[in-house]
Amino acid sequence: MNELVVETKNLNFSYSKNKNDIQDLELKVPKGSIYGFLGPNGSGKSTSIRLILGLLKKNSGTVALFGELFNEQSRLNVLNKVGALIENPSLYEHLNAIDNLKISANYRQNISSNRIQEVLETVNLTKAKNKKIKEYSLGMKQRLGLAISLLSNPELIILDEPTNGLDPKGIIEMRTLIKDLNKKFGTTIFISSHLLSEIEKTCTHVGIIRNGKMLYQDTVASLKDSKGTNIKVEIEVDNPNEGVSVLKNLKMENISLLDDLLQIEVKNKNEITDVIDVLRTEGIHIYQVTIKNNLEELFLSLTEN
Amino acid sequence: MSTIVYYTASLKNELIKLKRTFAFWLTIISAILFPILFFIAYIFEHKTLVPAAGVNPWGKFMVTQIENSTPFFIPMFIVLVTSLIMQIEHKSLGIKHLFALPVPKSSIYFGKLSIVILAIIVTYIYYYIAILLSGVLLGFVYPDLGFLNFQPEHFQYLKILMTSFVASLGIIGIQFWLSFRFKNFVIPLGFGMFLAIIGIIVSQAPQQSIYFPYSFSVLSVSLGDKMPLIFGISSVTIFSILCFLITSIFGYFNIKKLNIK
Structure with a gap:
């Protein structure tokens, strides 16, 4: 004990x-x-x-x-x-x-x-x-x-x-x-x-x-x-709108744009590579990929009502 | 660890905290203020103040000075110096720290109260030394005033000062508790100054004001032989000591239970 x-x-x-x-x-x-x-x-x-x-x-x-x-x-x-x-x-x-x-x-x-x-x-x-x-x-x-x-x-x-x-x-x-x-x-x-x-x-x-x-x-x-299994990823690309439509074809969940940055949720880290591959084949330039800390969001959801 | 060890540690710390503070300088300034005024008055008026042959000039010099300044000034000085000493703690947000230390709260309360009393006693001592020095100095400047030809009767003057000090104990208890209790120094200072002035005014009616602690300082001198006695002791002395004991003990229990925000 x-x-x-x-x-x-x-x-x-x-x-x-x-x-x-x-x-x-x-x-x-x-x-x-x-x-x-x-x-x-x-x-x-x-x-x-x-x-x-x-x-x-x-x-x-x-x-x-x-x-x-x-x-x-x-x-x-x-x-x-x-x-x-x-x-x-x-x-x-x-x-x-x-x-x-x-x-x-x-x-x-x-x-x-x-x-x-x-x-x-x-x-x-x-x-x-x-x-x-x-x-x-x-x-x-x-x-x-x-x-x-x-x-x-x-x-x-x-x-x-x-x-x-x-x-x-x-x-x-x-x-x-x-x-x-x-x-x-x-x-x-x-x-x-x-x-x-x-x-x-x-x-x-x-x-x-x-x-x-x-x-x-x-x-x-x-x-x-406890924060859930999905990983949130933020991607900076040269053409965010095209990026969104390309990813939508992939039938991925929760795709959105925030301040011109692509926001997606993937089930595991391997899927990040898949996403990058799809974007690259469409000729979209990628400048940055970040795994978002969703503890922050958990904290906010816990403390806001 | 015994209470004495805690208490001495508390005293030692209070002395460190007083270093380079205005409270420390106030004791010196207050002590020399009236001796300087009297010194100047004697310089200007020395012709009329030359004593008759064979008369000890110290008697008049000391007694008029003590009786005409101390009783009125001491209550205000106590109000001010107590607030200032407690402000050192409040300004540094010290109370929450002190009360979270493995130290009995009593050693902190009574340690600080002792330092306030010590500061007041020290002021009395400085004051006495300052009057004596100003007298000797006058003796050198104007030998015809006779200060160098006679010895001051220390016992007589010290007795007046002692009575005045004991008569002030009552308001030390009240003011210390107020200053500890309220972070905002305007409360103990405003309250104390107001009552100190009221105390001087109502001391004109001794029969009623003999129960009012803020009048004790004036009454201890002004009543003289007319002072009512209890068991042969001046009633102002007894009331003052009682007031001090009651307010200090009540104050301690109040502070001990206080929520420290």
């Missing part, structure tokens, strides 16, 4: 009386996983994270971390094993990175100054360690927030939209860092994001939430399998 690091049962919460912000949420985050918590803006991702960390008082249900019910008695013990970055990082802007890390280290106790240097190195901020946070860019702040959550070598890291405000290079670095932590130390990582591509590239498990309800929860692999 797979051990669960985070488990919520029948979790309910509302900010106001007439609206349920979180409904019967059943999160299951297995140990050693990278769990992607996916949902559109305002779907209740941050609220769920705050409930897990005990920042909000749940209306009903239970939260268990590391198999231990989260309550007043277990709070310190449980939080000791957690590092969290909740939305915008909490940083003292008038202080430098070292001071900011020192503050968290003092609160957590038993954290050496070597460890402070280490996490700065990990997030690539050693050069800027004596700069005031005021002078940091959004991406640097995000990285320092991550460094703070890494300080205590936690067993579980909770990151709320960690790639917010990062440039493409920063996003790739963050992704590598998350994977490394998971691989080297077996750290369980819980990431929330509204970007499917992000979750798909990083995570082993996924939970999709909308309007405070869990719509889907499983491994990323089975999400990919």
Whole structure:
């Protein structure tokens, strides 16, 4: 049986009386996983994270971390094993990175100054360690927030939209860092994001939430399998209209034009070659063939009604 | 880990957070403001202020200064400095981070409250040193004022300051809770300033205002010998300490249960 690091049962919460912000949420985050918590803006991702960390008082249900019910008695013990970055990082802007890390280290106790240097190195901020946070860019702040959550070598890291405000290079670095932590130390990582591509590239498990309800929860692999057997292909040709009529003769399903690009669905990858052959015999030039990621569409169909 | 360890860690961190903040400078500015004004007044008026032979000039200099500035100024200073110290936390979105750390919420609340009280005590100390220095300086500039010929009676002046500090504890409890509770600093600041002014006005009617914490600072000085006593202790002192204990404990339980958005 797979051990669960985070488990919520029948979790309910509302900010106001007439609206349920979180409904019967059943999160299951297995140990050693990278769990992607996916949902559109305002779907209740941050609220769920705050409930897990005990920042909000749940209306009903239970939260268990590391198999231990989260309550007043277990709070310190449980939080000791957690590092969290909740939305915008909490940083003292008038202080430098070292001071900011020192503050968290003092609160957590038993954290050496070597460890402070280490996490700065990990997030690539050693050069800027004596700069005031005021002078940091959004991406640097995000990285320092991550460094703070890494300080205590936690067993579980909770990151709320960690790639917010990062440039493409920063996003790739963050992704590598998350994977490394998971691989080297077996750290369980819980990431929330509204970007499917992000979750798909990083995570082993996924939970999709909308309007405070869990719509889907499983491994990323089975999400990919569940999307149906057809492969969607997009083809750029010199004469799209002729292309459509040629392909229609082939009696293929779901042929359409979108922004002058041919859209077709094939049953397997071999059929792609067939399609190309047919187009080429008709003298149509092909500039590009792309297999479309229909996880994106699945995500949209799951989250739009 | 014991409560003491958590509490000292919290204190240490609060001191780091105060570095280079306006709250830190406010303690110094507030402390030297009135001594500078009195120094200037003595410079201009020194002819009329030369004491009779054999009279200690320190008595008049210290007592008038303390009694005419501290009671009115201290409540406003407390309102301002408490809001500023809490704003450091609110501005950095720190509370959600702090409350997700493996640290008892009590060590955070009372650690911060202790730092606010410490900042106020430090201001009193700076203030006292500043008055003494301005007196000595006047003695050098105008020897006929006699400041260098007499010793200040420290015990008498420190007693007034001590009474004024204890009388302010009540509003420290209220203002600290408000500043912690509301992210928007206009709420504790506006509320506090308004009541501080009301406190000065209603202190004209001591019989009623003796139950109003924002008047305690003025009453502790203005009532003098007429101060009603409870078990031989000034009633303003007792009410102020009670108000402080009740609001601090109530404030802590309120903050502990708060949803951190």
